[in-house]
Amino acid sequence: MTELAPERRYAEDAGLVLTSMGMPQAYGKLMGWLLICEPAAQSGAEITAALGLSKGSVSGGLRMLETAGLVHRVAMPGRRGTFFRMAPDALMRAAGSEKFTQFRELMDRGLDVVGGRDAPGAERLRETRDFYAFIEVELPKLIERYHRERGET
Amino acid sequence: MTELAPERRYAEDAGLVLTSMGMPQAYGKLMGWLLICEPAAQSGAEITAALGLSKGSVSGGLRMLETAGLVHRVAMPGRRGTFFRMAPDALMRAAGSEKFTQFRELMDRGLDVVGGRDAPGAERLRETRDFYAFIEVELPKLIERYHRERGET
């Protein structure tokens, strides 16, 4: 068993963590690597070599991450190939309030089915709906506050 | 193709939504049903009949949901079998800040690997870490605020 560089090991571990959040392991490794690699922008070939994944996985993964806005393509004049780096705000996008919106919508649809907020048996849906509606509105404000406070200092 | 009652259809749709958040479809259907069913507490047999799932899926699903704290067992004196109902705060638990904690920890481990907050190339990790640390602290406060405001009125 050959020894593993700490950077490589970190990418492996990130793969595990991100898998537990619904991302394919290989793509999680890409994210982990792009979080700590030096230099920050690397070609697909370099990443392939660093992580021991197939070219196919790296290509597919980078495209997916790019689509999700987590990774950007970077031109490196004078060097062959395409380079990728983590988007500056990459994992902050994953905080997404979309999930809360989805839940709130599901509760609203439930309220329709049972006959509105005041129908008998609607408490379950009403309470849950109100909670998610609150978070849905307040979480973006919270994030905005973070950026405001951070920007000032 | 036989017509589907709106309640049953709602459970089916909830199954789809919750699947997209990483829950098995059958378990999502259980949650959907328990959100709108009347009466609110039902036996496994009733749920099995209502949703057309196997006894095995219903039994396993209810156990899992119970373990996750989303569903409670209820005694119904005089009636056969075990009854289940949605936990009052069921889906509010799913708001969990555990995810943010996990991310923050991953970033901290990354900072260790690259040599600390001030190491070259550590900005990526540092910015992400600070963001998640902020949400990790503030989201529980936000939830607490919701309950306080809600409790007063």
Next chain:
DNA sequence: TTCAAGGTTTAGAACATTCTGAACCTTGAG
């Protein structure tokens, strides 16, 4: 223009998850 490196696509092998059906256990009514 040629060629090699880099990147993309895709079929399918390897793997993991989900769900059911059937055997089994438990409980309470009669």
Next chain:
DNA sequence: CTCAAGGTTCAGAATGTTCTAAACCTTGAA
């Protein structure tokens, strides 16, 4: 005690996901 309804467990079929390898396409240096 007996029996039937309710519940649990588990092996395996059905399904879905992930990853690779190999064929293919693209690009730029010489």
